[in-house]
Amino acid sequence: MSGKSEEVLIVFAEFVESTHGKRQLCYLGYRYSLKRKNQNDSEYWVCVKRNSTATSYSDSSVVVRDDHTHLPDGTDMEILQIRKTLKRKVMKESGPIDRIVEEAYHAANRQSQSSDLIISLPSIRIMKNTLQKQRRKTRPPIPQSIEQLPYPLPDVYCKTTKSELFLLYDGSLGGTRSLVFASYNDIVCLSQQEHWYSDGTFYTCPSIFYQIYLIHAYHDGMSTPCVFALLGVATIDLSPDNGSI
Template sequence: KSNITSGATTSHDPPRRIIHQALLNVNKNNGSAVPNYSSNQRTIERRRKKQDIPIPTPITFTDINIPDELRTTNNGDRFLLYDNGDSSRRIIILSPDEDLDRLSNSEHWHCDGTFKACLIITISFVHNYFISYILFTDEDTYGEIFDIILKNLSQRPKSITIDFEKAVENVVRQQLPMTTIGFCFFHFKKALWKQIQTRGLQQLFLENHEARHYLKNFACLTFIPEQFVIIEFERLQADAPDSINGIK
């Protein structure tokens, strides 16, 4: 318990991490004497409130400081792979060697940059392997990220699935020329829906069953062998109701 109360006033770590670190030093035979998580959390909160310890909030990218205890895992292995320290284009890549090995041995990667932790930070990750917090999403940034990751891998993926962001596609084609690129079906459907809205078909889609049926079928073209896509597209176009074909 003394380690928990001490950690409450000497670090800004969240309660869960402080409690976890303290429990690592507890003998298994004494585990039953340790207060439960809720009790320990209240202890930390009371101690911090009493000491009036403010939690620092970064104002600029330069203010983002990763303390030593967050640069390694709980087992002491390296966790911070890369930090360029660039206040104008900050890139932080987090991964222990074990995850790098797992990624290197994976034949198929699935990447996404949709999720946001805040207005300026995008979370990017490869399936089952967290890559980085990136503050900008330009092509140079993606190039730097992939360059660092690939330098730490011994093998290259056979395929990679990405969203429809052109900057990512350009970097992947340049740095992984032998890798097959696939695109995310979820983002493809979002692009179709955006086109439906842009072309004034949203109300028709919502209210007209026949129009909705044909518009949805365009998403199914992704499951057609490549050599037949144009043929099937033209067939859909020919069979579509006039309410759709009349819109350019």
């Protein structure tokens, strides 16, 4: 009687979660996606890279059918873990995705004992684009004008990573809505210094605002930014006597 024989391997199955939250089977260096559950409580799996199949049973044993047409990937689990960690990080944190991704890649490069992991990782550009899409699912859409900016601002943009108040002012300056950010500690630091330094920048300013205006505390040759103002106009008198804030 002809036909493919089943190879029974006495190695227990390991189950992981994919970057999309799907349950997957890891076995002997190969990763499988669940195709269906059978009536006898076994599960039918298909290799994520090719059409090789496997069946897992309730006792964690696995029967592999068909030969794989590719070698087992020793870095697959590490890459999956890196991608899952990055996904969780961009969903929980508000830091720039460029920085989060680059830090993760630098860490992987330092810790990896071989070049296989770095070679197998998706390109930085692809990873950044993927994570941008993930973040947009849980964040408000980027406004195209000041009028589209939600009022009041969502709480996630009004507090520091330590849940301290960060939004100092949200209102009209020079006839245009502007935002001023500073934490309590920033204000204390500023109040304790005799010399302040202020400057406006246009290059890093969000497109719906005209400029970012910064107020620094200057001490012992060091300048520390304490107040961050997103302004909708070019010039505003922020002096205490003016009563703008």
